Amino acid sequence: MILFIKLLLAHLLGDFIWQPNSWVADKEAKKHKSIYLYLHILLHGVLAAILAGEIQFIPYAILIAVTHGIIDLIKLNFQENKTKRIWFLADQILHLIVLAGITILYQNKSINLDWFDNRFWILVTGILLITKPTSIFIKIIISIWSPESSTTDSDHSLANAGNYIGILERLFVFCFILTGHFEAIGFLLAAKSIFRFGDLKEAKDRKLTEYVLIGTLLSFGIAILTGFIVQALLLQLL
CATH class of the missing domain: 1.20.120 (Four Helix Bundle (Hemerythrin (Met), subunit A))
Structure with missing residues (x-):
């Protein structure tokens, strides 16, 4: 459970807190040609690897980054002004499903590096969730x-x-x-x-x-x- 919380925190940071509106606009205009799309993908991979806190998780972080990019590309290419709301919800649901799947795949391994008490990660994720992500x-x-x-x-x-x-x-x-x-x-x-x-x-x-x-x-x-x-x-x- 705590691994999923950490991955969710990484997702909230990468998708909402540290993604400027200028990045979003550039991605919507240029789609796969936008340099910010690939910076966004890289950011998600790096955040997932750092917050997981174990070297063995790096391949899973790469998988998270790749799937995140694929999901974003699908949304960027198929969404229209009238369907942005639907695609936003579908996009977020798919990202959460991926994070849950990665957690299940990795559940037989233990995270040895606990930077803070598990309660810290739960609190930070909860607080972050009700700020900008909820506003959007x-x-x-x-x-x-x-x-x-x-x-x-x-x-x-x-x-x-x-x-x-x-x-x-x-x-x-x-x-x-x-x-x-x-x-x-x-x-x-x-x-x-x-x-x-x-x-x-x-x-x-x-x-x-x-x-x-x-x-x-x-x-x-x-x-x-x-x-x-x-x-x-x-x-x-x-």
Whole structure:
């Protein structure tokens, strides 16, 4: 299990945290001719090898990198603007299946180099999951409902403020779950609703209200689910 957690952490770092938007745009425009595609593939292989922490895992890391490149190439060549959301989900599912398969193939071997306690890897992966990866996931899921009025007020808000607010609220919820302060989650949700109430009231747009509500519920739901999963994994190690 801990090997899969480490490989998942490597995947999150390579696919979301350390992949600039400029790389994504270049890959979508040039596909297999993009130099950033191969840098992206190399990054995944290196991260998997480093986080696994054993020389014997290098061939498996190479396999992860190669399969990651193949899956990405398939997505880049077949996705269209209308199907990006579907291909994104399929792409991520296939990557997770590969990581699970690699873990099963390697399960008869033991990782001798534990840089940190296993709880560290579980916590880091959980925290990383609810930051940028979840923001991208929510954005893609609710993109089909983007109301026109949500873009008209863009000049009156801070750049990427909504994204950072979402990340912060998920981190708070995650901490509240792990520390057992469930009542604080209700307080946080109520506080956000109060701050949002004025904007939504002035907008007088039902679609905008529903759009914000869907995004908020997805954000809190993913954070709560991640918190419970991480908590359960940590309890198994006690």
